[in-house]
Amino acid sequence: MSVSISVMRRLPAYLHYLKQLPPDVENISATTIAAQLDLGDVLVRKDLNCISGAGKPRTGYSVKGLIDDLERVLGYKNKNLAVIVGAGKLGCAMLEHSGFEEYGLHILAAFDVDSNKIGITDSGKYIYPLSDFEEFCSQADVRLGVITTPACAAQEICDLMCRSGIRAIWNFAPIHLTAGKDILIQNENMAASLALLSAHLAEMGC
Amino acid sequence: MSVSISVMRRLPAYLHYLKQLPPDVENISATTIAAQLDLGDVLVRKDLNCISGAGKPRTGYSVKGLIDDLERVLGYKNKNLAVIVGAGKLGCAMLEHSGFEEYGLHILAAFDVDSNKIGITDSGKYIYPLSDFEEFCSQADVRLGVITTPACAAQEICDLMCRSGIRAIWNFAPIHLTAGKDILIQNENMAASLALLSAHLAEMGC
DNA sequence: TATATATCGGTATATTTTTATCGATATAAA
DNA sequence: TTTATATCGATAAAAATATACCGATATATA
Numbered sequence: 001m002s003v004s005i006s007v008m009r010r011l012p013a014y015l016h017y018l019k020q021l022p023p024d025v026e027n028i029s030a031t032t033i034a035a036q037l038d039l040g041d042v043l044v045r046k047d048l049n050c051i052s053g054a055g056k057p058r059t060g061y062s063v064k065g066l067i068d069d070l071e072r073v074l075g076y077k078n079k080n081l082a083v084i085v086g087a088g089k090l091g092c093a094m095l096e097h098s099g100f101e102e103y104g105l106h107i108l109a110a111f112d113v114d115s116n117k118i119g120i121t122d123s124g125k126y127i128y129p130l131s132d133f134e135e136f137c138s139q140a141d142v143r144l145g146v147i148t149t150p151a152c153a154a155q156e157i158c159d160l161m162c163r164s165g166i167r168a169i170w171n172f173a174p175i176h177l178t179a180g181k182d183i184l185i186q187n188e189n190m191a192a193s194l195a196l197l198s199a200h201l202a203e204m205g206c
Numbered sequence: 207m208s209v210s211i212s213v214m215r216r217l218p219a220y221l222h223y224l225k226q227l228p229p230d231v232e233n234i235s236a237t238t239i240a241a242q243l244d245l246g247d248v249l250v251r252k253d254l255n256c257i258s259g260a261g262k263p264r265t266g267y268s269v270k271g272l273i274d275d276l277e278r279v280l281g282y283k284n285k286n287l288a289v290i291v292g293a294g295k296l297g298c299a300m301l302e303h304s305g306f307e308e309y310g311l312h313i314l315a316a317f318d319v320d321s322n323k324i325g326i327t328d329s330g331k332y333i334y335p336l337s338d339f340e341e342f343c344s345q346a347d348v349r350l351g352v353i354t355t356p357a358c359a360a361q362e363i364c365d366l367m368c369r370s371g372i373r374a375i376w377n378f379a380p381i382h383l384t385a386g387k388d389i390l391i392q393n394e395n396m397a398a399s400l401a402l403l404s405a406h407l408a409e410m411g412c
Numbered sequence: 413t414a415t416a417t418a419t420c421g422g423t424a425t426a427t428t429t430t431t432a433t434c435g436a437t438a439t440a441a442a
Numbered sequence: 443t444t445t446a447t448a449t450c451g452a453t454a455a456a457a458a459t460a461t462a463c464c465g466a467t468a469t470a471t472a
Contacts, residue, residue: 006459008405012397013382016357029419037382042461045420057419057467075404089302093295099380103400143407151222167410168403174305176219176243184406186399191218193392194309197374198281199214200390201349204373212429235449248431251450263437263449 003073007047013037014047015070018063029060078104081142082170085157086149087112087127090172094146096123108140113153130160137164144168151175158185209279213253219243220253221276224269235266284310287348288376291363292355293318293333296378300352302329314346319359336366343370350374357381364391 003011017036021028030045037044048061052069055061071077082100084091087110094100095110110127112118117127128136136142145161147154147169154173161169168184171177174191209217223242227234236251243250254267258275261267277283288306290297293316300306301316316333318324323333334342342348351367353360353375360379367375374390377383380397 003405004458005402008402009395009398012380012395012401016380016397017382031419038384040461041419042463043459046460049421053421055420056469057421058417058469060419073405074401075408076401078404078408080404080407089299090296093299096295100400103397104404105400144403168406170399170403174218174222176223178244182410184403186403188394188396188399189215189218190394191222191309192215193376193394194306194311195218195280195282196211196214197350197376197390197392198284198286198310199209199279200374201286202281202284204388210428237449246431247449248433249429252430255451259451261450262439263451264439264447266449 003050007050008074010037010039010047011051011070011074014044015067015074015076018067018070021063025063027056027060028063028066030055032060074103076102076104080105080144081140082107082144082146083133083137083140083142084110084146084148085112085130085133085161086110086147086153086173087114087117088148091146091148092121092127094148095125095127096121098123105144107146108142109136111136133160134164137161137166142166144170146170146172147177148172209256213256214280216243216245216253217257217276217280220250221273221280221282224273224276227269231269233262233266234269234272236261238266280309282308282310286311286350287346288313288350288352289339289343289346289348290316290352290354291318291336291339291367292316292353292359292379293320293323294354297352297354298327298333300354301331301333302327304329311350313352314348315342317342339366340370343367343372348372350376352376352378353383354378 014033017033030048031041034041034044048055051073052066054065082105084095084107091110095107100107109125111130111133112127113130115129118129120126143166145166147157149157151173154171154175155177158169158177158179162179162183170186172188177185179185220239223239236254237247240247240250257279258272260271288311290301290313297316301313306313315331317336317339318333319336321335324335326332349372351372353363355363357379360377360381361383364375364383364385368385368389376392378394383391385391
């Protein structure tokens with residue numbers, strides 16, 4: 001069964017919630033999950049039904065089974081090689097952040113045009129000159145690119161990534177990127193988040 | 207007219223596109239914007255109609271007028287005081303990032319439990335001990351809190367923020383936070399983004 | 413064993429969001 | 443001036459998403 005994007009977005013929350021349950025909890029109901037995550041119980045049941053057909057009346061779902069199914073659907077068991085372009089504050093923070101491994105994302109290195117940034121980080125990862133990018137990606141068979149450059153450079157980097165065999169781009173630059181239809185561009189839309197927060201505050205008369 | 211969340215999410219893209227146009231472009235059509243941002247022209251027209259009634263047939267919209275209206279609706283002209291809790295890599299990156307000012311977000315300082323983190327950053331902003339949090343917020347009348355702690359600490363910080371008068375929370379910890387209904391919690395759902403990317407790569411047989 | 417109950421899963425309905433269609437209109441060109 | 447065209451804005455349709463309802467069922471309790 002295909003999983004819609006809306007559903008997909010909620011799955012990580014389910015997984016996280018299930019993982020932090022005490023280990024003696026063997027079964028859990030959609031109702032309980034829904035209450036904890038401020039969602040409707042029917043919605044949760046429908047979501048879980050998309051990825052795992054194994055719910056039992058009165059009992060609920062097997063926690064272990066759900067976790068397995070969620071991790072499979074979410075691809076956390078995959079190993080995705082990634083590189084970062086833009087070794088500014090955010091880029092470096094991501095390069096050094098070990099937490100992405102949990103999601104199957106292995107960040108190999110970062111790249112930057114600024115020669116002052118080239119070198120090795122505290123945690124032992126490398127920042128290479130951008131000129132090495134294409135060769136590095138084809139040799140390491142990198143499929144995922146993270147863009148943490150300023151907006152003005154992002155489209156150019158996006159093009160470079162496409163040329164270098166990258167198939168999915170995680171974009172943190174506040175700009176709309178254009179690429180072929182076979183390339184997935186996921187925008188981390190911080191400006192939109194901020195706008196929602198700001199609007200909420202304004203509404204309250206702050 | 208009220209602006210739905212879906213619409214709100216697209217507005218920053220419109221604004222950014224309009225701002226980077228050459229200054230001699232006085233008018234622009236929804237069709238043109240749509241083509242540039244890979245959206246439907248009717249959708250763009252409907253969105254713009256939510257925030258600005260001033261489109262003329264054949265001519266389009268006044269660029270200047272649209273920018274004004276967008277900035278007003280998005281609240282970029284507001285001044286929102288914010289603080290960060292969690293002075294790790296991401297927290298520090300955000301603390302030092304000047305780009306948020308453009309969106310009306312003024313980050314005053316960061317807080318952390320770790321006494322080794324306390325001090326002043328390169329750009330002159332302070333990292334205070336968490337024990338000072340509540341007093342700082344009430345004195346400075348801070349309304350927006352950014353959470354960049356590990357997941358295990360996030361709910362506790364969320365509670366602290368609510369007690370301290372904060373009305374909107376920008377949460378980067380990968381966990382669902384619970385707060386009163388008058389508090390807006392905006393989750394920056396990186397895990398969900400990653401899952402979508404990973405699923406796309408898996409689908410392509412990588 | 414018989415009954416009660418919480419929960420699932422399917423169907424139906426409601427809501428939200430997006431896309432399509434069409435007449436009206438301002439500008440440009442003939 | 444007349445005609446052609448690009449665009450708007452309104453209405454309608456379609457698609458996606460979320461919610462409500464209800465019978466079936468596995469477990470618990472009397």
